[in-house]
Amino acid sequence: MTKTTTEIGKDLSESLNPGMEDALDARYGHLLPGMAEGVVDFAYGRQYARPALPLRDRYLATIAALTALGGQTRPQLKVNIAGGLKAGLSQKEIAEVIWQMSLYGGFPAAINGLNAALEVFEEEDAATSA
Structure with a gap:
């Protein structure tokens, strides 16, 4: 089964910055629901996990x-x-x-x-x- 970019991002962010998604959600989640997951998906799943670099x-x-x-x-x-x-x-x-x-x-x-x-x-x- 192919992982989603969110799943890839969660794995990578947890290995590099454990607890980051939870910290972002705790700090900003009440103002911006889904922001933490968006950062993990975009920054880690779609950017840092790209294969060419x-x-x-x-x-x-x-x-x-x-x-x-x-x-x-x-x-x-x-x-x-x-x-x-x-x-x-x-x-x-x-x-x-x-x-x-x-x-x-x-x-x-x-x-x-x-x-x-x-x-x-x-x-x-x-x-x-x-």
């Missing part, structure tokens, strides 16, 4: 875009940095793609991105040390 490369692109967009994307950037680590990116690769965005989003955006990355790296290091 490896997942780790999709995360590089996402981290770069969120960095270039600037500080207002910090929460999403942190989620995607954590996802990128789970998808096989190294801390150095993440730092390099963030720094590359200093050319396009400016130095403040890149420095804010590096600070977000350091927070994620510290959280991940603490979790693996525990």
Whole structure:
């Protein structure tokens, strides 16, 4: 039986960002019923799961875009940095793609991105040390 994009998205989002759909639904579901499922279906089932580009490369692109967009994307950037680590990116690769965005989003955006990355790296290091 072929899985739906929602089922594919749920599997992928749970492996990369456990509890994300439930957190989105708890936060926004009363205002936007179905929004969490829509994010999982579209972002993970229809975008991240596409076959032509490896997942780790999709995360590089996402981290770069969120960095270039600037500080207002910090929460999403942190989620995607954590996802990128789970998808096989190294801390150095993440730092390099963030720094590359200093050319396009400016130095403040890149420095804010590096600070977000350091927070994620510290959280991940603490979790693996525990």
